Amino acid sequence: MMRPLHTGRSFGLSILAGLVASGVLVGINVALVQPYTAALAEIELENLLAMGEFDEEEFNAQLQSIYFSQLYGSIIIGLAAGALVGGVFVVGKIRRTSPLKAALLIAGIAWFVLYVIPTAKYPPSPAAAFDPEVAGTYQGFLAGYTTVSALAALGITFGFRNIMRKEKALAAAALYLMVVAGAFLAFPAYQSEDDSLLPLPLLSAWRSAISLSMTVFWFALGITCGLLWTYGSKSD
Numbered sequence: 402m403m404r405p406l407h408t409g410r411s412f413g414l415s416i417l418a419g420l421v422a423s424g425v426l427v428g429i430n431v432a433l434v435q436p437y438t439a440a441l442a443e444i445e446l447e448n449l450l451a452m453g454e455f456d457e458e459e460f461n462a463q464l465q466s467i468y469f470s471q472l473y474g475s476i477i478i479g480l481a482a483g484a485l486v487g488g489v490f491v492v493g494k495i496r497r498t499s500p501l502k503a504a505l506l507i508a509g510i511a512w513f514v515l516y517v518i519p520t521a522k523y524p525p526s527p528a529a530a531f532d533p534e535v536a537g538t539y540q541g542f543l544a545g546y547t548t549v550s551a552l553a554a555l556g557i558t559f560g561f562r563n564i565m566r567k568e569k570a571l572a573a574a575a576l577y578l579m580v581v582a583g584a585f586l587a588f589p590a591y592q593s594e595d596d597s598l599l600p601l602p603l604l605s606a607w608r609s610a611i612s613l614s615m616t617v618f619w620f621a622l623g624i625t626c627g628l629l630w631t632y633g634s635k636s637d
Contacts, residue, residue, distance in 0.1 A: 412487040414629040418504075419483020422622035426475040429614040435468060437607035441527045442467075444599060467530055475618075482619070485511060486626050501627030508623030514554045516615050518581050519547040525611050527604065528593035535593055542591050546584060553580040 442464050449460065489507045498506075523546060529539035554577055561573045596604065 410633055411491055411630060412484070414633050415483045415487025415490070415626055416480060417483070418486070418622055418625035418629050419479040419481070420476070421479075421625045422482065422618050423476045423479025425621045426479065426614055426618040427472055429610075429617060430471045430475060433610045434471065434607070434614055437603065437610055438467060438530070440603055441599070441607060442531070444603075445527075445531050448595075463531065478618070479622070482508075482511065482622055483626070486622060490626075490630070499627075500630030501624070504627035504630060505620070505623040508619050508626065510554070512616065512619035514550050514577075515547060516619065518550045519543055520612070522546050522585055522588060523591050525608050526591070526593055526596055527599060527607065528595040532595070535595070539591060539593075542588065546588050549584045549588075550581050553577055553584075 446460060486504060486507045489511075490503060493507075520543075523539065523543045526535070526539050529536040557573050557577050557580070561569050
């Protein structure tokens with residue numbers, strides 16, 4: 402027998418699910434993303450040696466910082482994403498479907514709005530990973546476009562919340578896509594010259610590994626949240 406989850410309990414279970422999903426993300430990053438990052442680092446090292454700008458201690462520290470950021474960054478992303486999914490579930494009062502379906506729906510939309518749309522405009526940049534100056538520009542563009550995507554999704558969802566027609570989901574989706582398409586054209590293009598000089602197969606493989614890791618993360622979060630919510634809804 403199912404019972405409604407209390408707000409605090411559902412939110413706490415969502416945070417726990419975020420930690421679980423962050424563990425999955427860390428595992429994929431170590432197993433799949435880091436080997437490509439190491440290969441890109443070798444090319445960066447060769448370029449620095451060719452320009453006579455190599456500082457071994459500084460380079461090693463920077464590389465270790467990248468690896469470490471993948472660890473703590475994954476945990477931060479997991480906690481934030483868990484809080485987001487739990488917050489939407491609580492505020493949205495989603496009760497007409499099963500907890501698993503609700504969690505997968507929320508996580509799937511978040512994955513599309515917060516990852517797919519922003520990275521379609523600004524794909525991961527190796528130059529931004531190794532050059533702090535480039536990183537500032539790239540992260541600024543990415544953060545701005547992600548904010549527009551998130552606010553558009555939030556505002557449109559809020560605006561359509563009281564419309565009961567079946568067509569409202571399609572209308573809301575179409576309006577959202579129109580907004581982000583306009584933002585896509587309005588935001589400045591980003592293309593690092595250093596990125597364009599990298600071997601295309603390696604660059605594509607690195608970006609594909611990151612995309613896979615983030616996709617698995619979001620849906621692992623959705624599944625874990627759904628299972629925990631279902632467990633938490635069962636009466637003793």
